[in-house]
Structure formats: structure tokens, C-alpha cells
Amino acid sequence: MSKVLGIVFSNMHETSMGDLTENRTMASVPFGGRYRLIDFTLSNLVNSGIHDVGIIAKNNYQTLMTHVGTGKEWDLSRKNGGLSILPPYGRSEAGVFRGRIEALAGIIQYIKESNAEYVVMTDCDTVATVDYDDILKYHQSKDADITIVYQHKQVSKAQRNNTTVIKLDENHRVYDVMKDHAEDEGNVFLDIIVMRKSLLERIVVESNARGKVSFTEEVLQGQKDKLRIFGYDFKGYIGDIKSIEAYYNCSMDLLNPDIRRHLFPAHRPVYTKVRDEVPVRYGVDAKVGHSLIADGCIIDGEVENSVIFRGVKVGKGAKVRNCILMQGTIVGDNADLSYVIADKNVIIRNSRTLVGCETYPIVIGKGRSV
Amino acid sequence: MISKKEWIAMLLAGGQGSRLYALTRNLAKPAVPYGGKYRIIDFPLSNCVNSGIDTVGVLTQYQPLLLNEYIGNGQPWDLDRVHGGVYVLPPYQKSSNSDWYTGTANAIYQNINFIDRYQPEYVVILSGDHIYKMDYSKMLAYHKEKNADCTIAVLEVPKEEASRFGIMATNEDGRVYEFQEKPKEPKSNLASMGIYIFTWSKLRKYLVEDEANPESENDFGKNIIPNMLQDEQRLYAWPFEGYWKDVGTIDSLWEANMDLLNPNIPLDLYDDSWKIYSRNPVMPPQYVADTAIVKNSMISEGCEVHGEIDFSILFPGVTVEEGAKVHDSIIMPGSVVKKGAVIEYAIVAENTVIDENAKVGCRPTESEGEWGVAVIGAGVHVGRNACVAAKSMIEQNVPEVCDHE
Numbered sequence: 182m183s184k185v186l187g188i189v190f191s192n193m194h195e196t197s198m199g200d201l202t203e204n205r206t207m208a209s210v211p212f213g214g215r216y217r218l219i220d221f222t223l224s225n226l227v228n229s230g231i232h233d234v235g236i237i238a239k240n241n242y243q244t245l246m247t248h249v250g251t252g253k254e255w256d257l258s259r260k261n262g263g264l265s266i267l268p269p270y271g272r273s274e275a276g277v278f279r280g281r282i283e284a285l286a287g288i289i290q291y292i293k294e295s296n297a298e299y300v301v302m303t304d305c306d307t308v309a310t311v312d313y314d315d316i317l318k319y320h321q322s323k324d325a326d327i328t329i330v331y332q333h334k335q336v337s338k339a340q341r342n343n344t345t346v347i348k349l350d351e352n353h354r355v356y357d358v359m360k361d362h363a364e365d366e367g368n369v370f371l372d373i374i375v376m377r378k379s380l381l382e383r384i385v386v387e388s389n390a391r392g393k394v395s396f397t398e399e400v401l402q403g404q405k406d407k408l409r410i411f412g413y414d415f416k417g418y419i420g421d422i423k424s425i426e427a428y429y430n431c432s433m434d435l436l437n438p439d440i441r442r443h444l445f446p447a448h449r450p451v452y453t454k455v456r457d458e459v460p461v462r463y464g465v466d467a468k469v470g471h472s473l474i475a476d477g478c479i480i481d482g483e484v485e486n487s488v489i490f491r492g493v494k495v496g497k498g499a500k501v502r503n504c505i506l507m508q509g510t511i512v513g514d515n516a517d518l519s520y521v522i523a524d525k526n527v528i529i530r531n532s533r534t535l536v537g538c539e540t541y542p543i544v545i546g547k548g549r550s551v
Numbered sequence: 552m553i554s555k556k557e558w559i560a561m562l563l564a565g566g567q568g569s570r571l572y573a574l575t576r577n578l579a580k581p582a583v584p585y586g587g588k589y590r591i592i593d594f595p596l597s598n599c600v601n602s603g604i605d606t607v608g609v610l611t612q613y614q615p616l617l618l619n620e621y622i623g624n625g626q627p628w629d630l631d632r633v634h635g636g637v638y639v640l641p642p643y644q645k646s647s648n649s650d651w652y653t654g655t656a657n658a659i660y661q662n663i664n665f666i667d668r669y670q671p672e673y674v675v676i677l678s679g680d681h682i683y684k685m686d687y688s689k690m691l692a693y694h695k696e697k698n699a700d701c702t703i704a705v706l707e708v709p710k711e712e713a714s715r716f717g718i719m720a721t722n723e724d725g726r727v728y729e730f731q732e733k734p735k736e737p738k739s740n741l742a743s744m745g746i747y748i749f750t751w752s753k754l755r756k757y758l759v760e761d762e763a764n765p766e767s768e769n770d771f772g773k774n775i776i777p778n779m780l781q782d783e784q785r786l787y788a789w790p791f792e793g794y795w796k797d798v799g800t801i802d803s804l805w806e807a808n809m810d811l812l813n814p815n816i817p818l819d820l821y822d823d824s825w826k827i828y829s830r831n832p833v834m835p836p837q838y839v840a841d842t843a844i845v846k847n848s849m850i851s852e853g854c855e856v857h858g859e860i861d862f863s864i865l866f867p868g869v870t871v872e873e874g875a876k877v878h879d880s881i882i883m884p885g886s887v888v889k890k891g892a893v894i895e896y897a898i899v900a901e902n903t904v905i906d907e908n909a910k911v912g913c914r915p916t917e918s919e920g921e922w923g924v925a926v927i928g929a930g931v932h933v934g935r936n937a938c939v940a941a942k943s944m945i946e947q948n949v950p951e952v953c954d955h956e
Contacts, residue, residue: 214836215852253626438855441835450833455627457828459820460587460851460864461837469845475836476588476852479821489836 185233185317186297186378187226190284191219192239193304193372197343197424200524200546208236208305209244210428211507211525213435213444214475214490217248218305218422220453221444223255223264228449229313231301233262235291237284239269239277248454255452267291280394285385292382300381304372308420308431310444311373316413320375326408327380329355329401330373332415335366343423345370345397347412355410358401370397371415418443429522429542432488432505435473458491466497482512496531503539521545554634556669558691558748560604561659562595564679565612565652570800573928573946574900578617581679583804584883584901586811586820587849587864590621591798593829594684595677596628596637601825602687604675606635608665610658612651615641627830640665654769660758666751674754676747676771682807683744683795684818684825690748693789700753700784701776703727704746704791716742717772719788727786730776741788744795747771753784794818805898805924808864808881812847832867832884842873858888866901875905880912883929892933896941900929906951911939 191208201210208219219236226234234257238245245266249255252264267288269277278284281302285292292300299320301313311330320328329347336344346367348357358370374396384400393399401410418440420431434440445451458477463469468483477492482499489495490507496514503520506512510523513531520537524547529535533551537543545551568580575583581592592609599607607630611618618639625637640662642651652658659666659676666674673694675687685704694702705719713734720729720738731737757775761767767774779786794817796807810816820827834853839845844859853868858875866884871877875888878895885902888894892905897912905911911933912925923942933939934951 435835436838438838441838445835451835452833455831457627457826457831459827460849463845463848463850463860465847467846469839470841470843472839473836474839474850477821484839 183299183317184297185229185231185299185301185313186292186295187231187234187313188285188288188292188300188302189219189222189226189234189236190281190302190304190372191236191242191245194306194343194423198422198428199425200544201425201428201522202241204241204547205244206238206241206305209248210422211490212308212422212428212432214473214488215456216451216453218308219245219249220255220451221308221310222303222305223249223252223257224449224451225309225311226301226303226313227255227257227452229311231313232257232259233295233297235265235267235288237267237288239284242266242268250454254454262295265291281396282385282388282393282399285381285396286389289382289385292378292385295378297378300374300376300378302372302374306422307371307373308422308444309371309415310417310446310449311415313375316373316375319413320411323353323411324409325411326376327400327410328375328413329410330371330375330413330415331368332371332419333366333368334419336362336364336369339426340421340423345401347401349412353412353414355401355405355412358397358405360397368412369421370401371419371421373415375413420444425522425542425544426540429505429539433486433503435488436471436486456491464497482514490525503542505542524549527551556606556635556671558604558673558675559606559608559635559666559669559671560595560599560675560677560687561662561666562592562599562607562609562677562679563655563658564592564609564618565615565658566678566680567613568680568799571804572801572944573926574801574804574898575614576928576946577614579611579613579615579679580799582614582618582621583798584866585682585798585804586808587851587866588832589827589829591682592618592621592679593628593827594682595679596622596625596630597825597827598683598685598687599675599677600628600630600828602685604687605630605632606669606671607637608640608662609637609679610640610652610662612642612658615639621830623830628828635669638665654767654774655771656758656761656767656775657769659754660762660769663755663758666755671751674749674751676749678745680799681744681795681797682818683791684793684822684827685746685791685795686825687746687748690746690789693787694748694750697725697787698785699748699787700750701779701786702748702789703776703786704744705741705788706744706791706795708740708742710737710740713737713740713742719743721788725787725789727780727788730772730780732772741790743772744791745772753779801898801924801926805881805896809862809879811849811864812862834867840873843871879914896923897925897927897939899927900931902930903927904932906933906935906937908935909933909937909939909949912943913941915941 191206195202195207251258257264346362464481474489475491482495487504498515509526515532517534520542528550564581568575630637718731798804837854840857850865851867857873858871871888872890880897883901889907891908894911928946933949936952937949
């Protein structure tokens with residue numbers, strides 16, 4: 182396999198995530214009981230043989246840095262290459278970037294110094310098992326300049342303004358790229374891009390010099406006739422997390438055994454930061470069904486149809502249904518929760534009742550006490 | 552030049568643990584899984600790190616492959632250090648007298664060069680067979696306070712059981728005047744826990760002398776300690792209070808696991824100030840299905856539970872299918888319990904398959920004849936409808952029993 186540099190955008194689409202991204206990047210949004218969204222991206226890169234990864238950070242990146250550390254959990258603590266976190270950097274007037282082009286221009290030195298031949302760019306808001314090696318092979322077989330990954334699927338009204346849809350000819354060459362798509366379904370761009378590093382460098386330098394900001398507008402739309410841009414049809418499960426509702430639904434998808442098998446195949450492990458927790462302790466009166474429960478929990482009450490993160494305590498007589506309880510949540514005795522997303526270290530006092538609904542789950546901010 | 556260390560630890564991990572039979576056929580006793588995600592050696596290693604010891608020599612001999620791989624560079628225990636860290640020390644060839652480790656004292660003797668490199672003031676000698684949480688720094692403070700040459704951690708045991716242990720007879724101030732190995736008439740109820748702190752210069756001298764004596768069995772309990780007592784060296788007993796369990800037999804291993812489910816047992820694994828570290832599996836959270844009934848149990852990551860679990864411990868990656876029952880049992884990593892199978896009072900080792908409607912072990916009340924914990928060895932397949940009696944030790948596949956209905 183050719184040498185590939187992975188570039189991860191950690192802050193994309195986070196305005197749509199409400200409280201969950203108030204104090205963290207999209208990349209560090211907790212997901213699936215023991216992960217953060219970036220774990221899926223980093224694990225996919227590593228499992229595809231990419232050991233050179235730069236994470237572009239914009240703001241609120243402290244939780245991200247604490248989480249990825251030196252990258253050793255992903256085997257990315259390397260003498261050559263490995264993991265780099267790239268905070269806003271460069272000229273004093275650079276400030277905070279407005280789009281991918283500016284972001285990439287800010288790290289152009291990092292890109293230039295890499296000895297990789299290809300670049301894979303990806304966001305952190307998709308939960309999927311992606312084989313970048315396969316995409317690269319496709320890219321080479323099509324003799325493409327740029328390959329972008331898409332999946333044909335439904336687009337809900339709420340997600341429409343956050344979605345880019347592409348149109349392809351019979352050869353899978355991209356002939357149209359649309360934002361704010363009006364139809365109910367389409368080939369949704371999954372924010373994964375593969376191209377030669379030399380081409381990326383040229384595009385970034387030229388576009389930035391002309392004051393362009395958006396990669397989608399400037400390159401995918403603007404140069405679609407000049408460049409050979411191809412679409413790679415991603416067939417597997419994809420959790421596209423661009424809203425709280427989508428976050429909730431994707432979390433609940435994990436309770437489906439087929440999706441779980443797809444996201445956690447034995448030969449492509451999903452790595453995350455280790456916390457040395459104790460196995461889950463179930464009490465004498467525990468009653469648990471159709472739930473995903475992570476290490477370090479102590480369950481004395483009822484849990485149903487929920488995703489429970491590490492170190493959560495559910496008290497005696499408490500009922501937790503259709504909930505997502507993040508790390509360290511404490512549910513007091515006889516409390517009753519339904520359709521609640523509790524951020525980290527939330528305390529629900531004894532006998533409190535909180536009921537949200539499926540389309541509008543209640544979100545309780547980090548460290549709050551109810 | 553390696554910087555000088557105040558103290559280092561030497562962990563004796565070469566034991567076969569022959570009384571664990573099938574469980575230690577292919578791995579050393581310290582590598583035996585315990586408590587849903589740990590291996591026994593996690594306890595002394597974590598105790599070392601939590602006590603502030605950053606250099607540990609692990610002496611291996613019997614079936615070291617898994618243990619070597621498990622310890623690796625010591626990173627899970629924070630023992631990947633620039634100076635010190637964890638070292639696996641197998642026996643090695645020398646220009647003369649190359650030998651296996653012939654006894655506990657001989658194992659340390661053969662590694663005098665390793666210890667000398669750190670010029671430690673004190674050396675802690677540990678074994679890899681016990682489940683306990685101990686702050687060795689408190690023991691060291693006691694050792695210094697008493698100006699001792701050797702301090703031995705002791706546990707009060709019931710008088711009637713004292714004859715099963717090595718007993719320390721002490722004066723009022725804790726000084727040991729006699730050591731009795733499994734005495735008929737014990738002079739105290741203070742049992743040695745096999746945990747020693749030696750002033751290295753003293754121990755070094757006794758190791759060299761002991762090695763020169765062809766009659767010696769080169770054992771700490773049988774030779775080094777009696778010799779030091781004879782020479783009126785300053786030996787002190789340091790009383791330990793807390794949970795301590797030797798997991799040398801099938802029954803004690805089963806009990807020590809079940810102790811974790813007993814809220815009255817003082818072994819708190821959830822204490823953040825004294826974490827027990829281990830090499831963590833890379834697996835998703837456990838899934839508990841609608842059909843599952845899970846009570847009073849400990850379950851680890853990567854498990855898929857569709858059946859009934861009561862008073863049991865499941866290690867990472869165990870699958871229990873619908874209608875299967877696991878009661879009062881320990882299921883080690885990667886094993887599969889298929890539909891309708893029943894496991895009671897059993898230890899099922901790693902990567903085994905208990906096929907549909909098979910029955911392993913039984914409750915004491917239902918047992919005819921001798922009762923005990925049934926053991927299924929690693930990788931064994933127990934066929935459909937097969938029945939494994941209580942106290943069995945299964946190391947070969949058990950064939951399927953045909954349905955005659």
C-alpha cells in the first residue's frame with residue numbers, strides 16, 4: 182500500500198449538536214458506551230494501515246487532547262509519523278478558520294513535510310467501519326484526481342441544510358454537487374476525501390491565495406469539470422451524526438446485533454482511551470434488558486433499551502428506559518428516566534422523574550444535578 | 552550508569568500452580584484469569600505501582616509465553632519507565648552452573664546482578680499467587696522504624712487453621728523469635744503471607760551463603776529465614792489487616808472470585824485511589840438482551856448475554872445464548888454457552904464452547920457423591936446434551952450425546 186497521510190477535521194458540524202458540543206469538539210462527543218466519535222475515525226485509519234494522522238482542531242479542543250493523548254491507544258505513538266494535534270496556527274491574523282481550505286492552509290507546512298503520497302481527509306461525525314485501503318484502490322483504479330465517499334440514503338428535512346448530495350454518471354464520475362438538496366433521498370457525501378498529496382497542496386495554496394474558504398464549493402463544485410472526481414459507494418452501516426436526534430437514533434442503532442457486528446468486527450477493533458474500570462456489577466434486584474452497558478457500572482435498578490457509559494450508577498428501584506447515560510452519571514434510588522441523554526457526571530437525585538420523547542430527548546448538560 | 556533506587560520489587564512468578572490442574576496446563580499460575588478482567592499478577596503489580604515502586608523484576612520459569620506477552624513493556628501498570636520499569640527475568644545460561652530456578656531463594660540469587668544494577672537499599676520479595684491490596688510503603692516505613700533486616704507481612708489466622716501456614720512467633724514488639732513451617736503446635740496465629748522486605752545488603756549476604764550450601768533447598772521459608780533467625784538478625788512481623796486470599800486451588804480460586812460478589816468482603820475494586828490495573832481488552836460494551844436475566848453478577852466488556860446469569864462472573868467476550876443458565880460460576884474470556892446449556896458451580900476456562908443443552912456441574916444439594924467445582928479446560932468443546940458431573944476436571948472435548956426422543 183502507498184503511504185497515506187490521514188487528516189481529521191475535529192470540529193465540523195458541531196453547531197447542530199447543542200449542549201453536547203458546548204464544551205467539546207465534535208470529535209470528543211461520547212458515543213456507544215465507552216467511545217468518543219473520533220475513536221471510530223482513528224481506528225478506521227489505523228486498521229487501514231494509516232499510521233500518520235493529523236487532527237485539525239479549532240476550538241474547545243482540551244477534551245480532545247486529553248482523550249487522544251500521545252495516540253498510544255491507537256498505536257499512533259510512533260517515532261516516524263504517528264499522531265499530531267494541529268491547533269490553529271500560523272500568522273497572527275490567521276485566527277479561526279472558516280472552512281476546510283483555510284484549515285488546510287493553516288497546516289500546509291505539516292502536509293508538506295509528510296512523505297506520504299496520498300491524503301485521506303475525514304470528519305468525526307460518522308460512525309462506520311471504513312476501509313480506506315479499499316477506497317484508495319478504487320481511487321487508483323479509476324485514475325481519479327479526487328475520490329469522495331457517498332452513500333445513497335434518505336435525507337430528513339432537519340438534516341437537509343447540513344447535507345451535500347452528489348450526482349454521478351454511469352462511470353461514477355461526479356457531475357454535480359449540491360448543498361441544501363430538495364429531495365428526500367440522494368447520494369449523500371460522507372465527508373471522506375482521497376487524493377494525491379501533491380494535488381491537495383496545489384489546490385490549497387491556490388484557493389487560499391484567492392481567498393476561497395470552502396473545499397466543497399471551490400473544488401468539488403468549482404473544478405468538477407477540470408478534475409476527475411469520482412464517487413465511492415459506501416455500502417455498510419453509517420451513523421451520520423449531525424443532530425441530537427441523529428445522535429440519539431445512532432446510539433440506539435447499537436442495540437441492533439447486526440449493526441453491532443458491523444461496527445465492531447473482531448478483526449478491526451475500535452480503540453479508545455483505557456480507563457481501567459472494574460467489570461459491571463449487577464445487584465440482587467437488577468433488571469436489565471436490550472441495553473449496552475460499559476465497564477465500571479453498578480446497576481441495582483432497572484435498565485431497558487438504553488446505552489449506559491462507563492462508571493454509571495443506577496440506584497435501587499430506579500428505572501432507566503430509552504436513555505443514554507454518559508460516563509459517571511449517578512441515578513438515585515427510585516428515580517425514573519425515559520428518553521433522557523445525560524452528559525458526563527450528571528446526578529439525578531432520588532425519586533426524580535424525567536420524561537422526554539423519542540423525537541425530542543431531554544439533554545442534561547455535563548455535571549448538572551437534577 | 553543506572554540511577555540508584557531506594558527499593559525495588561522481585562516478583563516470583565515461576566510457579567506452576569499444579570493444584571489448579573487444567574487451568575495451569577498451558578499458563579503459569581500468576582497468569583490465571585481472576586475477577587472478570589484481571590489476571591492474578593495484576594494485584595502485586597498494581598500494589599507495587601500504587602505503593603511507589605517503579606522497578607519490578609518478574610521471575611518466570613513455568614510456561615512463560617502468555618505471562619511474557621501479558622506483561623509486555625509494562626505500560627498497563629504504568630511500568631514502562633525510562634529508568635526501571637518491569638523486567639521479565641527467566642533463568643539464563645552462564646559460563647558455569649547454568650540452571651533452572653531451583654528454589655525461591657535461588658531465583659533471586661541468580662538475579663543478584665539485576666538487583667545490584669539499581670543499588671537498592673531494600674528489596675521487596677513478592678509472589679504472584681495472592682489476591683490482596685497492600686500498601687508496601689507502610690510496610691517499608693515499619694521496616695525502617697524497627698531498623699529491621701527483614702520484615703515479613705503476617706496475617707492473623709484462626710488458631711485451628713494455623714497449622715496449615717508458616718507461623719511467626721513474635722515478641723510483644725513484633726520481633727520474630729521463631730519461624731514454624733506448618734507446625735503441629737503453633738506458637739502464634741500470625742501466618743506469613745510470603746511478602747518480605749529485606750535490607751538488600753543483608754539478603755545478598757545470606758543468598759550467597761545459602762547458595763554455597765549444597766544441603767540447602769534454596770527456599771526463603773525453609774532456609775533464608777531460619778538462617779537469619781539463627782544468626783539473631785532483626786526479623787520483624789508486620790501485621791496486615793484486609794482481604795488476602797491464596798488462590799492455589801480450584802476451590803479457593805472459585806471462592807476468591809465469588810468473594811467479589813459479596814458486599815461484606817473487604818476487597819473494593821472500585822476504589823479510585825488504589826486501582827487494580829490490567830491489560831484491557833479492546834471490545835465494545837456488553838450487550839444484555841431482552842431475554843436475559845442478570846442478577847448479583849459481574850460481567851465484563853464484549854459479552855453478549857441472552858440467557859440467565861446469577862451469582863456468576865463473566866470475563867470479556869463471553870456469549871451466553873437464550874435459555875442458557877449460568878449459576879455460581881466463572882466463565883473466562885471468549886467462551887460460548889449455547890442455547891439451553893446449564894452451568895452450575897463451575898469454572899469454565901478461556902475459549903471453550905458449551906454446546907446446546909449441555910450441563911456442566913451442579914448445585915451441592917443435587918449432587919450425588921462427592922461435590923465440588925467442575926472445571927472445563929481452555930479450548931474444550933462440550934458437545935450437545937453432554938453432562939459434566941460436579942468436581943470433574945475436563946481437558947478433552949466431551950462428545951455430543953444424541954437425542955433419543
